[in-house]
Amino acid sequence: LIVPASVSDGQLVQAATFRARGRVPTLTWADVRDGASIWRGSQPKVGVSGATNLADEGLLAAIAREDAGEPTGGDRCREIVDCRGRDAAAANQLGGAGTETKKGYPDWRVSFAGIGNIHAVRAAHKALAALCVAGREAPHDEKSLFDSEHAAAPNDLEWGAKVEGTGWLSEIRGLLRCAWHVAAAVKRRRARVVIHCSHGWDRTSQVAALAQILLDARCRTQRGFARLVEKDFVAFGHPCAPRLAHGREKGKDASLDQQASPVLLQFLDAVWQLVALRPAAFEFGTGFLVAVADQIYAGRFATFLHETAATREAAA
Numbered sequence: 423l424i425v426p427a428s429v430s431d432g433q434l435v436q437a438a439t440f441r442a443r444g445r446v447p448t449l450t451w452a453d454v455r456d457g458a459s460i461w462r463g464s465q466p467k468v469g470v471s472g473a474t475n476l477a478d479e480g481l482l483a484a485i486a487r488e489d490a491g492e493p494t495g496g497d498r499c500r501e502i503v504d505c506r507g508r509d510a511a512a513a514n515q516l517g518g519a520g521t522e523t524k525k526g527y528p529d530w531r532v533s534f535a536g537i538g539n540i541h542a543v544r545a546a547h548k549a550l551a552a553l554c555v556a557g558r559e560a561p562h563d564e565k566s567l568f569d570s571e572h573a574a575a576p577n578d579l580e581w582g583a584k585v586e587g588t589g590w591l592s593e594i595r596g597l598l599r600c601a602w603h604v605a606a607a608v609k610r611r612r613a614r615v616v617i618h619c620s621h622g623w624d625r626t627s628q629v630a631a632l633a634q635i636l637l638d639a640r641c642r643t644q645r646g647f648a649r650l651v652e653k654d655f656v657a658f659g660h661p662c663a664p665r666l667a668h669g670r671e672k673g674k675d676a677s678l679d680q681q682a683s684p685v686l687l688q689f690l691d692a693v694w695q696l697v698a699l700r701p702a703a704f705e706f707g708t709g710f711l712v713a714v715a716d717q718i719y720a721g722r723f724a725t726f727l728h729e730t731a732a733t734r735e736a737a738a
Contacts, residue, residue: 424449426484436477440467442519445622446481450654451634458612460604461485462630462658464622465504465511468520479526485614486529499613500530503604505625507536514620530616535600537625538593540665540683547684549588590691597625597692601632609637623660628689630654635693643705647693651714652725655686661729662686666718668727686726690715 425434425448438444447463467473486500504511504521511521511534522532538546585591607613617633619625631641631654640646656662663669664681672679694711697704718726728734 425481428484429481433477433480437475437481440475440478442467442621447485447616450630451638456612457614458608459614460608460630460633461614461616462622462626463616463618465514465519465618465620466522467518468515468523469518470515472523474526482527483529485616499607499611501607501613502530502532502616503535503600504532505535505537505600505617505619505629508534535596537596537600540624540685543593543685543688544683546589546593550585550590553584553588593688594692594695597628597632598695600629601636604629604633605636623658624685627654627658627660628685631689632692635696642703644710647706656725657731659730662726663729666726668721686718687715
């Protein structure tokens, strides 16, 4: 993990107790010329009582005030981008978490992106999948996947409206809008931006990776894109196993079914939109993204089979 040099290991340990799953804000991308950068973590445990943590506040203050270890002026833009909606953050606050307050983090401006959670993504994907296979004869054991609303295939005039009605494209737009906001703040205002959602491993990974694709041409090469996915999803602990539901039979464990969600597929679709919009800016095309999408579900590589580096190495 990369954090400001002025922050001690003891301070990090204390700050981790105040962040969901111990995920303290840490660097994921920076411009070494002036410290414009992207940091990522998880939500703070503020709760309804307005709890504080001096170590966590000190860590954010150090991120706000340092460039490669050197103090800077007080006019630099600093923003915390909460990927959730304001109402969702407030609901999490009732459960003992929440978002940063102006009192505890005076150097930072907090904004809310309103991106849907894994349940919204799963519902949108299910509706889209049902629409795409509408009208075909389904095997008996698949009939429960299709509700009666999509019993007949839509005609060409209805297709666009039907796709929009699934909510999938709306979720993609939310991701791209937030990533553009982060990238623009870093590029144009030379900002330091901290991104988090609830646990910091789904929406946070998506937005951080998309912002880097917008900012850094190296992430738009095949090798750079692979490294980006390995860093911001795999190394930062995106829970591949429960999200992709590898090796599980649907319906046997309702709690595990609720953790399944095509977060990685949604990210690849967002990248597909960028490639389609600016193909000359990428070393790869949409076929490359389709090949990656195939492999995340194929189970051929251990990259997408586990949740952490430890479990991945243990299974090797």
